[in-house]
Amino acid sequence: MNQRAILIPVIVILMSALACNRPQPVSETIKNSNDYLLAATLYPQQAAELRALCYQAYNIAHRNMEAIYDTANDLTTLAIVMDLDETVLDNSAYEAQSILDSLAYPQGWDAWMYAASAKALPGAVDFIKSVVEKGVHVFYITNRREKYREATLKNLQNLDIAPADSNHLLLRGQESSKEMRRLKVLDDYQIVMLFGDNLADFASAFDGAQSSHRRAEVTDSLQDAFGSRFIVFPNAMYGDWLNAITDYNNSLTHQQKLEKYKSALQGFEKKEVFISSSKTIHCSGQCSGSFVKFMNFL
Numbered sequence: 001m002n003q004r005a006i007l008i009p010v011i012v013i014l015m016s017a018l019a020c021n022r023p024q025p026v027s028e029t030i031k032n033s034n035d036y037l038l039a040a041t042l043y044p045q046q047a048a049e050l051r052a053l054c055y056q057a058y059n060i061a062h063r064n065m066e067a068i069y070d071t072a073n074d075l076t077t078l079a080i081v082m083d084l085d086e087t088v089l090d091n092s093a094y095e096a097q098s099i100l101d102s103l104a105y106p107q108g109w110d111a112w113m114y115a116a117s118a119k120a121l122p123g124a125v126d127f128i129k130s131v132v133e134k135g136v137h138v139f140y141i142t143n144r145r146e147k148y149r150e151a152t153l154k155n156l157q158n159l160d161i162a163p164a165d166s167n168h169l170l171l172r173g174q175e176s177s178k179e180m181r182r183l184k185v186l187d188d189y190q191i192v193m194l195f196g197d198n199l200a201d202f203a204s205a206f207d208g209a210q211s212s213h214r215r216a217e218v219t220d221s222l223q224d225a226f227g228s229r230f231i232v233f234p235n236a237m238y239g240d241w242l243n244a245i246t247d248y249n250n251s252l253t254h255q256q257k258l259e260k261y262k263s264a265l266q267g268f269e270k271k272e273v274f275i276s277s278s279k280t281i282h283c284s285g286q287c288s289g290s291f292v293k294f295m296n297f298l
């Protein structure tokens, strides 16, 4: 074997080894990205339908309150309980910036909270103002942390949302359940309506790490309450509905979460496809596999 015949395979092997060690392009690496939230975040920022849903919710609530005003003896003994985030305040700017910066909650959350610059959801300010003017108490029960109290009050005051004082702002303590805080309000007032974007905003029946199936069951059992005692707001960006899919496991990697989300998708079963001379017909379930059955289907 001559020298050239030996050198060529060695050079090929060396080049292959170097190629394997070359860093992968950034676009091929898995980033800590919130890109999967793109449509969910564009919806509150761009969809007029979101505005319409908020107006719808607050219009229903306003009509409910008018009926209460007509029948209650003393309005000052009544209260409504409102969640804040994605119910009164719009945090979609935080979600949007997280996507742009490839960050994931809680990264950047402190900066967003202390900026106190969340906008009000459509209809919220006027509705709350009308309730307060009637003498009904408005309590905000939120799972924002105590360290955000001053910033939250400042945000509400900036939006002219009353009563933005500490007595009406019940932040999260040791537990995320809102039941004890609801009971505290009930010590002095009758709660006539609750507002939220997460089912645990309404009743203890939704507390705990419940599966998606269980959450649906409890919701069905309380069907009559929605639109009367409970007023729900849309939030596709986050919430227990999304946590349930990942089994409330915050330690999952971005890729593991994506796999869980995809495995939760419910598609449809594709049946036989029959091609006639001029068209394609998809059977809906009864026909399979033969032209004779296709004829029967017609």
Ligand SMILES: [Mg+2]
Binding pocket: 083, 084, 085, 086, 087, 196, 197, 198
């Ligand atoms: Mg909320």
